[in-house]
Amino acid sequence: MSSPSHDAILSAAGRLFGQRGYRAVTVRDIAADAGVSAALVMKLFVSKEKLYAAVRPDESQLAELEVPTSELGRALVFRVLMRRERGTQEPWAVIPFAVLDSPDPEAARTDVRERYLAAIASLIGDTTPERRFASTVVALMTGFGETVRTLGLFDGWDFDELVGHYGAIVQAQIDACTAALNQ
Incomplete structure (x- = not known):
């Protein structure tokens, strides 16, 4: 409690x-x-x-996404930007620190990688052996979360425009996963 x-x-x-x-x-x-x-x-x-x-990065928030797969890229980006607006912790931005600055970096790398890959693979239906598409989505979102918080690269952008722009980049990988698995 x-x-x-x-x-x-x-x-x-x-x-x-x-x-x-x-x-x-x-x-x-x-x-x-x-x-x-x-x-x-x-x-x-x-x-x-x-x-x-x-306070390690928490992938469980990904399970709360109840949107069609066709809208998942926008939903992931929207959540990052909403957390920025609210000033709350950004799980994607914490990933590099959680691994590199951990008391046990190798154990942290394995733990965080597996938790996030499993969560994203489940969301997008990535059943490829190496979880290729989930890996790309994790990389895109980690980079986005980190640059939004640390570098402020998108500070001047309109909220909805950024959701559409970066959401489309993430969605392209999600759609590629769907297409590859439907072949």
């Missing part, structure tokens, strides 16, 4: 880890951002490593 403090700590940790990475963030940084004591952070999460694991 979570409390407002628990949720505030998770939110602060997700935001800070996503912005600066695991090594650059201290428990005190997280506590200050969440408006709680460092002791409370440690009481609730035991260690910085366990807190980091609690």
Whole structure:
């Protein structure tokens, strides 16, 4: 059962880890951002490593997408932009930090790769042995999530125009998967 403090700590940790990475963030940084004591952070999460694991990129939000496959590219892009508008954690943007800055990068790489590939492959129906199309969609979305948050490459774009533009790029891979599997 979570409390407002628990949720505030998770939110602060997700935001800070996503912005600066695991090594650059201290428990005190997280506590200050969440408006709680460092002791409370440690009481609730035991260690910085366990807190980091609690805010790892979460592919489960992908299962909530209930749109036709023909609209999936736009829906994925729309969600990234809505999280940017709301200032909430961006799972796609956290992926590089979750892997490279993890206490165990190889284990994190395997875990995150498999969770995201499985989720996207399931969404788009990619049954190719190497999950070629799911891999491309994951790469496109990770790059998009990261550049939207970190580089601000699309800051001047109209929201709907960007959903249509980048959504079409992602959708092209989804459609290619459908076409390849229907041959």
